[in-house]
Amino acid sequence: MEVQRAAEPLLPVASPPAGDRRRTMSKVKTAALWTSPWLLLAMVLAYHRFDSSGTPKGVQDPIVTLTVEGADRGRDMSQTLFGIFFEEINHAGAGGLWAELINNRGFEAGGQNTPSSIDPWSPLGKENEVMLTTERASLFPRNPIALRMKILCGNGTACPLGGVGVANPGYWGIDVRAGRTYQITFWLRSDAMVNLSVAFISQDELRVLAQQFLIVDEASSYDWQKYQFDLVATDTDHYAKLAFTTSVSGSIWLDQVSAFPEETYKGHGFRKELAEMLEELKPAFLRFPGGCYVEGERLQNAWRWRDTIGPWEERPGHYGDVWNYWSDDGLGYFEFLQLAEDLNTAPIWVFNNGISHSYSISPRNIQPWVQDALDGLEFARGPSTSTFGAIRAAMGHPDPFNVRHVAIGNEDCWKPNYQENYMAFYKAIKLLYPDISIISNCDATNGPLRHPADLYDFHIYTNANNLYAMKSQFDQKTRDSGPKVFVSEYAVTGSDSGTGSLLAAIAEAAFMIGLEKNSDVVEMASYAPLFVHEKDRRWNPDAIVFNSWQQYGTPSYWVQTLFKHSSGAKLLGHSVTGANGGPTPVVSAIRRHDPQTNGEYIVIKAVNFGKDVMAMRVVFNGIPANGIAFPNSTVATLTSDKTMDENSFSMPEKITPQVSNLAYPESDMQIMLPPYSIVALDLRLNSTVTLSPILQISSSN
Numbered sequence: 050m051e052v053q054r055a056a057e058p059l060l061p062v063a064s065p066p067a068g069d070r071r072r073t074m075s076k077v078k079t080a081a082l083w084t085s086p087w088l089l090l091a092m093v094l095a096y097h098r099f100d101s102s103g104t105p106k107g108v109q110d111p112i113v114t115l116t117v118e119g120a121d122r123g124r125d126m127s128q129t130l131f132g133i134f135f136e137e138i139n140h141a142g143a144g145g146l147w148a149e150l151i152n153n154r155g156f157e158a159g160g161q162n163t164p165s166s167i168d169p170w171s172p173l174g175k176e177n178e179v180m181l182t183t184e185r186a187s188l189f190p191r192n193p194i195a196l197r198m199k200i201l202c203g204n205g206t207a208c209p210l211g212g213v214g215v216a217n218p219g220y221w222g223i224d225v226r227a228g229r230t231y232q233i234t235f236w237l238r239s240d241a242m243v244n245l246s247v248a249f250i251s252q253d254e255l256r257v258l259a260q261q262f263l264i265v266d267e268a269s270s271y272d273w274q275k276y277q278f279d280l281v282a283t284d285t286d287h288y289a290k291l292a293f294t295t296s297v298s299g300s301i302w303l304d305q306v307s308a309f310p311e312e313t314y315k316g317h318g319f320r321k322e323l324a325e326m327l328e329e330l331k332p333a334f335l336r337f338p339g340g341c342y343v344e345g346e347r348l349q350n351a352w353r354w355r356d357t358i359g360p361w362e363e364r365p366g367h368y369g370d371v372w373n374y375w376s377d378d379g380l381g382y383f384e385f386l387q388l389a390e391d392l393n394t395a396p397i398w399v400f401n402n403g404i405s406h407s408y409s410i411s412p413r414n415i416q417p418w419v420q421d422a423l424d425g426l427e428f429a430r431g432p433s434t435s436t437f438g439a440i441r442a443a444m445g446h447p448d449p450f451n452v453r454h455v456a457i458g459n460e461d462c463w464k465p466n467y468q469e470n471y472m473a474f475y476k477a478i479k480l481l482y483p484d485i486s487i488i489s490n491c492d493a494t495n496g497p498l499r500h501p502a503d504l505y506d507f508h509i510y511t512n513a514n515n516l517y518a519m520k521s522q523f524d525q526k527t528r529d530s531g532p533k534v535f536v537s538e539y540a541v542t543g544s545d546s547g548t549g550s551l552l553a554a555i556a557e558a559a560f561m562i563g564l565e566k567n568s569d570v571v572e573m574a575s576y577a578p579l580f581v582h583e584k585d586r587r588w589n590p591d592a593i594v595f596n597s598w599q600q601y602g603t604p605s606y607w608v609q610t611l612f613k614h615s616s617g618a619k620l621l622g623h624s625v626t627g628a629n630g631g632p633t634p635v636v637s638a639i640r641r642h643d644p645q646t647n648g649e650y651i652v653i654k655a656v657n658f659g660k661d662v663m664a665m666r667v668v669f670n671g672i673p674a675n676g677i678a679f680p681n682s683t684v685a686t687l688t689s690d691k692t693m694d695e696n697s698f699s700m701p702e703k704i705t706p707q708v709s710n711l712a713y714p715e716s717d718m719q720i721m722l723p724p725y726s727i728v729a730l731d732l733r734l735n736s737t738v739t740l741s742p743i744l745q746i747s748s749s750n
């Protein structure tokens with residue numbers, strides 16, 4: 050049986066070739082229709098089904114009716130309901146969001162003893178022409194290693210044309226584009242006169258993409274000097290290298306080499322396209338900098354805020370031993386706070402509480418760790434006259450950052466000493482910063498905590514069916530004065546998710562609707578992890594995939610965008626009735642105010658987590674027939690042909706919300722919910738609609 054299609058669809062739908070059911074499906078998926086009764090009948094006859102390979106086949110549509118209490122004032126939803134969680138995992142920051150192009154810029158990644166690995170730096174020239182060694186010769190005491198480049202040619206034997214030297218490929222290639230400007234900074238000294246080419250070269254080392262020469266006379270070259278200039282590219286290679294070459298014999302010492310694109314997000318060093326993808330989510334908070342990354346396998350490898358502040362050349366960097374890579378810590382505590390400010394979002398600092406994966410500081414030795422957290426808060430919030438506030442001011446931010454939440458550790462509740470040490474942190478922070486909300490790692494879902502807390506962490510990684518079922522997870526939670534829930538990490542993982550499947554995203558959408566409905570007890574939630582570099586997949590799936598020059602959102606990312614209006618909105622009552630007890634979609638209805646248009650909108654989200662298409666009639670109580678403004682209302686549908694479909698660099702927008710304007714109704718509003726889909730209606734209310742002052746909330750599914 051072929052799909053029956055509306056005679057006059059209000060959204061343009063092209064005729065599919067006969068027999069091409071999959072193509073038909075992908076067209077129908079964008080059709081949200083206001084139907085006449087006969088049209089409704091036609092849609093009842095529409096049929097779709099996924100077979101075992103996830104391909105739509107045929108089955109009869111169920112019909113459901115959604116009734117929304119459109120004129121309700123609604124219940125306040127958490128102002129901070131949906132945010133983002135950044136962890137330095139998968140090279141999310143180093144080689145990712147932080148726009149530094151040089152990998153191992155200070156030559157510390159191989160450790161502080163010599164000889165040390167200089168990976169990924171490599172020589173340009175033969176062994177008898179150039180010799181690269183590491184020496185403890187740096188100007189910076191906390192990162193003592195510098196590179197010595199001994200030029201063996203040029204004195205008797207001629208160097209090859211273009212000279213010899215050293216090159217850095219960045220993080221799996223440097224994105225150099227013709228016409229763009231890059232700021233190059235490095236520290237250098239020499240035992241001879243310097244005549245050095247500093248250039249971006251192509252991956253195959255055959256083309257020069259941008260070049261400057263540095264000439265320093267012998268007497269001026271003996272001491273360390275900082276050099277800084279722009280390179281303007283005249284050619285493009287997305288996988289380029291930065292090369293230092295010379296034909297002058299002698300030794301050159303190189304240290305703290307940095308290259309930044311001139312253009313970064315808000316001029317603060319963040320890779321623009323990636324930060325803009327975060328901005329698009331309108332996140333209400335930024336949890337940072339991890340995760341397990343905060344803890345470390347061993348305490349000495351944990352992320353410690355004070356090692357990540359101050360001039361970048363002086364930061365020691367550290368080896369993150371949970372995700373197993375080096376970070377120069379250019380993206381440090383200050384930069385995270387700056388990012389939160391730039392994204393107009395609330396920073397949530399997760400600090401190390403003296404616990405790693407393998408060790409817990411005992412309560413009698415916890416005081417320095419407590420002081421460390423207090424110093425970190427002074428850095429963020431103290432006046433610029435305070436000890437640590439002054440460092441922040443010297444870094445360019447005299448005004449305090451708006452830190453109002455901290456998490457005492459990550460996933461540590463069950464580890465030795467957590468409970469005792471928690472109280473030491475809690476008391477000290479509340480004494481000095483009573484307005485700061487404190488997040489415990491202990492789960493209060495099944496009973497009260499053994500300690501006071503404003504919020505508690507809840508993490509869930511599971512398969513699609515489980516997460517879908519967890520849409521009701523917080524329905525039964527007691528509405529008491531106890532801590533609110535922070536679902537600070539959640540995602541579908543395992544074989545249901547691949548590296549970011551439709552199936553995972555749709556289950557997450559249903560879970561998020563459950564969070565919206567419970568936003569009186571769930572104050573915050575963030576998907577995890579946020580980023581993955583295609584060359585360093587430590588964790589699958591992730592919201593945003595990137596390489597040196599491209600990026601795309603997984604379906605999970607795009608689901609997040611459909612919830613960007615939820616924080617601070619009003620939850621409306623609604624009911625859903627199925628036909629003959631058949632399956633029903635998971636639905637939420639919220640009202641939001643849009644400051645840009647100064648308009649009121651009702652946002653309805655409906656998730657179909659089944660293999661059959663659903664037709665849903667939408668009815669509003671309290672909203673007159675002319676209450677919705679057309680065509681300022683839209684419908685967005687996210688689905689795909691197969692449940693395991695993913696986006697990719699070659700098809701980055703295969704699964705994205707397909708948005709159309711809604712047209713005027715002929716009678717009832719009829720929405721098609723394709724198999725495994727989320728459909729979001731954004732309906733602008735006419736200013737004539739008046740809202741009831743009575744708070745009524747009920748929802749039947």
Ligand code: AHR
Pocket residue numbers: 136138339340341342459460508538577578588
């Ligand atoms: O999100 C990846 C990891 O999952 C986080 O580091 C940790 O908190 C959780 O176990």
